[in-house]
Amino acid sequence: MKTIALNRLNLMTMPRGNGWSPKQKLVFTAELAKMGYRLSSPAMLDEAGAGFLLDYKHLITVLKQKKGGNVAYVPLFKGFPNNVPDDAIYFFKRVFGYLGNALDLFQSGEKLENGMVIPQSLFNLDDFGADPVTQMQTKALYEKALAANAWKKGDSHTEWIELKIIFDDELEARLEAYLQSLLYSKSSIKQDLHTDLITLIEYFGIDSIDPRQVVFKETKAFLLKYLWEQEQYAAIGKMVNNAVDVLRMFAALTDTDVSLADKVKFPKLSRKQRKQVLAMLEKSAGLVEAFKKYKGLWLEIGRYLHPGEYARQFPLTAKAFDALRNGKLETFASKTEALLLSDQVGELLQHLGEKPGVFGRKVHEVLRRFPKHTLEVVQAFEQVITQMELKNLLVLRDYFNTINDAEKRVVVNKKGKIKVLDNNAFMELDAKQTGAVIEAIDNGIAEKVITKESWENKKVWIDPELMNYTVPLQQRKASDGIITVGRGSRIGADFTKVMRLFVYWKEAGMRTDLDLSVAQYDAAWNYLGHVSYTNLKEAGIVHSGDIQSAPNGAAEFIDITLKHLSAKVKYLAPQVYRYAGNTFADMECHAGWMCREDANGDVKTFDIKTVVNKFDLDGTGAYAVPFVVDIDREAIVMTDLFVGGKDLHNNVEGAKTNVAMLCSEVSKFTHTKPDMYTLACLNAEYRGAEMVGDPEMADVTFGVKNCTYNADDVEKVLSELI
Structure with missing residues (x-):
């Protein structure tokens, strides 16, 4: 529990006591400072007890892991960033080294564990952390480089993370609130939080949760999993609203993809459990639609459920399974497409009104196909708009505000992969059409927000910097790291320092080669080099x-001295490629960047206190594009992309055009997607608050840090503001 508080909330939990001695405080704060942590209220140590020391070693380990300092980093070139060899000369020496070993030309030299003989005249092994010819790791060279790095001094710069002290008797309330923010989120939460979620549910129990507020379908799956494992079938029956809830529950139970984007495994079911599931399906709305949408999954689960044996008890379910097997299902989607091709506008609008979410996704197409019926379409949409989720209305609002001007459309799927599509497939709507639908959406947003807790008589301050942060609506496949914000958000950076990129991986069962690269682009995203x-x-x-x-x-590193770049370079796109071996998700693997003052070979290559962001690489894809450096605006654009492609042998040369297109579009997200500033303003306006220009005067504050709502308070934002 203390680990969750520290790792997720930056809360350091201590027992109450008579205070620490001056020596204890000095040693403790110095140990934190060596890692880049400091206490926001160090005076609270005067009220803390010595019992904290029982957890000390474990908590230090957690803090190291948070910034990537729990593993050892040994680059190929020990003198990096100095003494990096010339490409052509180094390549020639490697070729000569291969030939010399193959033809047994070397009569003297050091023989490595892998059998390679390295003559002193070819390479000085004291300069390398791995075999310089094969570039494979050997234990002897690795350990020698590790020992040499341990004696190097640290960097003079520190990137601080503030930790807040709370006392043990406050821990439960903080974590229960955190649990509720996870469960009550109106959008997806990171998959890496699922372990914490289950731990907290098991600790606090189901009675601490209001099931009515668990509205996001995938989060509900985890709660259903807990209830299923506790055999609380009656409670499950009350929570299951449709057949897809059942699929997601099975996915959670078998640790497969609850978004249903991948194949789901199904557990073995007892006779009692089969009847429980069939009873849930019997009362589910939209059974035929759910069966058609996930036909393969339902055909497979049907073999486990044996619905024909219970046809008398559950006739609707048995009939739906029979229709599924015989291809007789008529779906909502097929009827929608048929009506779109007809002239029956009235029937189409009545049909779409049955599913407001689908209506929202189709309203552009309906307006385009039937421009003479704009008023009729908008009026029908207005009748169901308040039944849509607020997050979807926010997305639609920005969509219609920008769609006529956009050359491309960006789609991020459930696996976190991104697609950029040409926008010419969607004909422009005229100003009358877009104006009418935007007005309807604005009214719908107002009605949704006004139902939240009133802020009447409260004063609100909103930091304009939030215009640079997108609302974190797609967190399912978001990378777990120090900085967690919406994709496309712009983070300020100190461009006077050296930016040191890093990647670390440890192969699992097979030789694995990752490659850290960075591509350079001009203002129009034309490729300049890498x-x-x-x-x-x-x-x-x-x-x-x-x-x-x-x-x-x-480990691999890249140092970027921004002031020494060519004047033509306006964007940098760091990338991590899978060249051979394990996938990102199948091994220990993370990346990030440091902010370095002393980027020299006599300073530690990895210095934990200089880490700005460390994030896990566990997505699917051929390569990762975690962020973009926008040089003119001196900002880091958080892209967090895992891009598909050929499985192995990927490199920057083969992806430079694709990366440019993807990154240029994500860099526009603060203009094309909902932003945090607008979300804050909507909440302030429709909840009746008074806006003020001074945060000291405000009851509720919105900002980047140290506010009531911060840009990286993802779960709190998704549960309380959306």
């Missing part, structure tokens, strides 16, 4: 060398 294992240096950028195996855990 730095990677194929090109170790460019003006202002240098690579630490390519390591092609990771039995001990491998």
Whole structure:
């Protein structure tokens, strides 16, 4: 429980007591400072007890892991960023090294564990953390480099993370509130939070949760899983509203994808459990639609449920399964498409009114197909708009505000992969049409927000900086890391320092090669060059060398001195490629960046206190594009993309055009997607608050940090503001 509080909420929990001695306080705060942590209220140590020391070692380990300091980083070139060899000369020496070993030309030299003989005249092994010829790790070179790095001094710069002290008797209330913010979120939460979610549910019990507020379908699946494992079938029956809830529950029970984007495994069911499931399906709305949408999954689960044996008891379910097997299902979607191709506008609008969410997704197409019926379409949409989720209305609002001007449309799927589509498939709507539908959406948003807790007589301050942060609506596949904000958000950065990119991976069962790269683009996203294992240096950028195996855990770095870049370079796109071996998700793997003052070979290559952001790489895809550096605006754009492609042998040269297109579109998200500033203003206006210009005068504050609602308070934002 204390680990969750520290890792997720930056809360350090201590027992109450008579206070720490001056020596204890000095040692403790110094230990934190070495890792880049400091206490927001160090005076509280005067009220803390010594019992905290029982958890001390574990909590220090958690803090190290949070910033990536729990593993060892050994680059290929030990002198990085100094003494990085010339590409052509180094490549020639490697080729000569291969030939010399193959032809047994080397009569003297050090023989490595992998059998390679390295003559001193070819390479000085004291300069390398891995075999310089094969670029494979060897234990002896790895340990020698590790020992040498331990004696190096630390960087003079520190990137601080503030920790807040709370006392043990406050912990439960804080974590119960956190549990509720996770469960009551109106959108997806990160998959990496699921373990915490289950732990907290088991600790606090089901009675601490209001099932009516668990509205997001995938989150509900985890609660259903808990109830199923407790055999609380009556409670499950009350929570299951449709057949898809059942599928998601099975996905949660078997640790498969609750978004149903991947194949679901099904548990073995007892006779009693089969009857419970069939009873849920019998009372489910939209059974035929659910069966058709996930036909393959239902055909498979039908073999477990044996619905024909219970046809008398559950006739509707048995009939639906029979229709599914014989292809006789008529779906809502097929009827929608048929009506769109007809002239029956009235029937189409009545039909779409049965599913407001589908109406919202189709309203543009309906307006385009039937421009003479704009008033009729908008009026029908207005009748159901308050039945839509607020998050969907916010997305639609920005969609219609920008769709006529956009050349591309961006779609992020349930797996976190992104697609950029040409927008010419959607003909422009005229100003009358867009104006009418936007007005209807605005009215719907107002009606949704006004039902929230009133802020009448309260004063609200909103930081304009929130215009640079998107609302974090798609968190399902978001990378777990120090900085968690909406995709496309712009984070301020210190461009006077050296930005040091890093990636770490430890292979699991097979040789694995990841490659850290960075591509350069001009203002129009035209490719200007790159730095990677194929090109170790460019003006202002240098690579630490390519390591092609990771039995001990491998690391690669790239230093970027922004003031030394070519004046033409306006964007940088760091990337991590899977060249061979394990997928990101199948091994220990993370990346991030540091802010370095002393970027020299005599300073620690990885210094935990300089880490700005560390994030896990566990998505699916051929390569990851975690962020973009916008040089003119001095900002980091959080892209968090995992891009599909060929399974192996990926590199920056083969993806430079695709990366440019993806990153250029995500960089526009603060203009094309809901932003945090607008969300804050909507809540302030429709909940009756008074806006003030000074945060000290406000009862409720919105900002980047130290506010009532912060840009990275993802779960709180999704549960209380959406």
